[in-house]
Amino acid sequence: MKIQRIDVFPLIFPMKRNFSISGGSVGSKESGATHVYVKITADDGTVGWGEARPSRRWSYETLESVTSTIRKYLGPALIGKSPLCFKTLHQRMNLEIASGTTIGQPIAKSAIDLALHDLAARSENKPLPGVWQEAIPGPVKLSYLISTSDPEEAAQLASKAKAEGYKGLDVKVGLTPKRDIDVIRAVKEAAPDLFFRVDANQAYTLSQAIQLAKNMEAVGVDVFEQPLPAGDLFGHARLRARAGVPIALDESVWSPRDVVNAVRTEAADTIVIKTSKMRGLYYARLCGLIAREAGLDLLGGGLTESTIGLTASAYLFGALNITTPVDLNGPLFLADDAVHSGTTIRDGCIHFPNDVGIGCTIDEEKIVKYRAQL
Template sequence: MIIKDLNVFPLSLPMKQSFRISGGTVGDKNQGAPHVYVNIVSEDGMEGWGEARPSHRWSYETLETVVSTIENYIKPAIVGKRADDLSSIHQFMDGEISSGISKGQPICKAAIDTALYDLIGRSSQKTLSELWFGKSMQCTPLSYLISTRDPNEAAEKARYAKENGFQGVDVKIGFQVEQDMEILEAVKAEVPDQFFRVDANQGYTLPDAIKAAKRMEQIGVDVFEQPLLANDLLGHREVRRKSFIPIALDESIWSPSDVLQAIRLEACDYAVIKLTKMGGFTGAKLAGEIAKEANLGLLGGGLTESTLGLTSSAHLFNYLEIKLPSDLNGPFFLEDDPIRNKGSIVNGSIMLPNGYGNGCEVDFKKLEKYKIQG
């Protein structure tokens, strides 16, 4: 199975609503959301699809860097190579785009890795679960994302989540402690029994994070995600020591080695597994397996990927047996994407498409419609 060609499709997908975190707006309703689809073709005519979802307010990668890196560096390095030799493919990619403190351009590389897995699955007529010798699942539970500075709107969204069967909510905070706590109190009053995940996206200082964590104990929050800057593992350890709220790390964990470092420093109780930030299945699967062996909790997350990335993530979370509802929030913000067989959300869970590989079918008319020209 030799790689014959690689095609890159920079896209701007329409959004239902804008999406803001403590670092800024990561998706604008008026501008659309940046996504990059990658298509890899083998010499025998089989194809695989992968997705990158860059966001410059969340990481340093942009749509422009993803496209130029793939076209100018990664494509020349892997065309002509074996598609099923993933270890060598990653060596080629890492040789072209070197790592620093974390893996070099993991969001970009994730599109390649996931496309290759899709290609391998389709060529061997196996689902992703079958490739990993795991059990297949028809659906995966979602948490309902709440991102607003208005307590009344937060309460309304929480009621919607409860009425529509969502087993958990994920509330974005990290702005100002007192206002954030008002949001959390309003949500908790509406969904007292749902899994309550709170994400500050690196927005707090250490004193504010400790203050917020102590308030969350009283409110009844289940997990406090990424209160401090990504590189402040010792600060996260301090928050753990001064509160009883379990701490989850997201932006601090980009690779399996980051999981090991968090374990050594006792910096968290949960590791957030995100397919895109971990360079694709290869890195995310290993990171999740290491965390499980260390008895850390696992949370599933996403970067408002389209159906393509969301479905791939759901397959991985099913393999890792992540039981808690996952923050795969693309359907809450994206109006449309270039996938024909979108999974519907029923009782707070998203139905996964049937088929080999990731199971997604690309709509080429919509791919062309949303492609950024120029």
């Protein structure tokens, strides 16, 4: 079997809620959410679909850069190759968009990687975990995302999440650092039994992070995610030595090498696995396996992907035995996407259908409806 054709669809999906992190808006009801769908067709007619969710306030990739990079470089480099050898195909992509000091447009590469996994699983008539010789996992627990600097609103959202059956809370801080501890206390009071993850998205200085970590320990926060800038592994190691709350790295870890460096520098208790930032399932799985072997914990997360990216990520988290609630929050923010799927969310968990591949059927009319004009 050979890859015959790669099609790219830049899309803007409607949002039902605005979403801000410490770096700014990552999508709003006004502007919508930027997604790129990729369709890979093999010469025997097998098709795989993948997704990227570029968010320029979270990393440097954009709707335009992901679309043009796949169309002009990554896609043409893979035509004529076997779609089943993920390692060789990733090597081709890494040659085509070189790494420099980064790993070279991982979000664009992730869209192709997801489509390849979908295609490979479909060609064997198996659900996605079949490509890892794994069975469909049980339900994957979800955390509910809270992003506000108003303690009262944060408490209301925490109560709502608890009532809806969510198993954990992911609170974004750093939007208004002076109010962060008030938001954290309000959330803990409203939902004391839920797994409690606090994500600063690189917002703090070391001294701010040490102070907040001490306060969070007293409140009972379970994990403090990415307090310092991504490149500051030394600072995270110093923070870890003084903080009574486990430290997770997200934006600091994009690749297996980054996991190794986090281990070497003792900068993390926990690594945040995301398919989008890690070039898709192939490297995200490797990152998870290395971190596990090094004795670190894993958290699962996403970049508000639609149903394709959400389901693929959740399958991987199940295969990696991530038991803490994962932050796959696309459904909290997206009003619609371009997929029909048996994947369901109920009682705060993702439940998988027994379908082949990632299990998503593309709605061609919605691909046209939500098409972005670049």
